[in-house]
Amino acid sequence: MAITSVPGHPSAHRAQIGASVAALLEADPRSIKLPSAYAAAWKLPNYLDVPTCKRLVAMIDANRRPSTLLSDSGNSSFRTSESCDMDRRSDEIRPIDEGLAHLLGLDPAWGETMQGQRYAPGQYFKAHHDYFHEGESYWPAMKASGGQRVWTAMIFLNDVEEGGATWFPQAGVRVKPKRGTLLAWNNMNLDGSPNTATLHEGTAVSEGVKYIITKWFREAPWTPIA
Numbered sequence: 001m002a003i004t005s006v007p008g009h010p011s012a013h014r015a016q017i018g019a020s021v022a023a024l025l026e027a028d029p030r031s032i033k034l035p036s037a038y039a040a041a042w043k044l045p046n047y048l049d050v051p052t053c054k055r056l057v058a059m060i061d062a063n064r065r066p067s068t069l070l071s072d073s074g075n076s077s078f079r080t081s082e083s084c085d086m087d088r089r090s091d092e093i094r095p096i097d098e099g100l101a102h103l104l105g106l107d108p109a110w111g112e113t114m115q116g117q118r119y120a121p122g123q124y125f126k127a128h129h130d131y132f133h134e135g136e137s138y139w140p141a142m143k144a145s146g147g148q149r150v151w152t153a154m155i156f157l158n159d160v161e162e163g164g165a166t167w168f169p170q171a172g173v174r175v176k177p178k179r180g181t182l183l184a185w186n187n188m189n190l191d192g193s194p195n196t197a198t199l200h201e202g203t204a205v206s207e208g209v210k211y212i213i214t215k216w217f218r219e220a221p222w223t224p225i226a
């Protein structure tokens with residue numbers, strides 16, 4: 001993936017979002033701040049209950065197709081999982097979708113379509129940033145459709161026998177899949193510029209199958225490009 005030297009610039013607006021979401025997570029009795037001097041990330045064990053996780057797994061199994069990548073230099077060995085859109089208009093997804101926005105204090109309209117992902121043994125998602133590199137050719141279209149991806153919320157839907165951890169090599173954070181656990185992090189620095197230390201990967205599953213949902217929040221209302 002092409003990494004430009006400066007992925008983006010400071011922004012008072014994004015800095016304000018970062019601070020307000022962090023304050024909400026800090027105040028949430030369910031949240032555990034992950035120890036890192038370089039990235040702001042929280043874990044909420046048992047965020048989703050078992051029946052809900054099981055229903056989401058079944059929906060992913062019914063809809064999965066090979067995952068795609070947004071990059072100028074994308075290649076098919078970078079992200080080998082399967083994924084699908086989780087339709088926010090459905091009765092099953094809407095409350096989960098709105099619950100995530102509420103947890104972070106963000107407008108649901110700023111959230112992209114929730115992604116379901118499934119990793120079979122040997123599948124992985126190589127190290128990447130969720131934010132957009134503002135030097136890449138896709139940026140003008142992303143800027144116009146809601147701007148930066150400021151926050152990521154991810155939920156593990158099952159326990160995985162071996163492998164499949166979410167690993168932030170620069171921030172020094174590793175989270176093992178555990179059914180119902182939510183992981184949320186700020187993709188920006190305190191000054192609102194993209195935080196390069198949020199580099200992360202979905203490590204290869206070695207035994208079992210891994211299911212997650214991922215939700216990316218923009219800095220403004222998201223308008224899907226048709």
Ligand SMILES: O=C(O)CCC(=O)C(=O)O
Nearest residue numbers: 125130165166201202214
């Ligand atoms: O599978 C993982 O643990 C990471 C997924 C991820 O990075 C993403 O969906 O953006």
Ligand SMILES: [Fe+2]
Nearest residue numbers: 128129130200
């Ligand atoms: Fe990611």
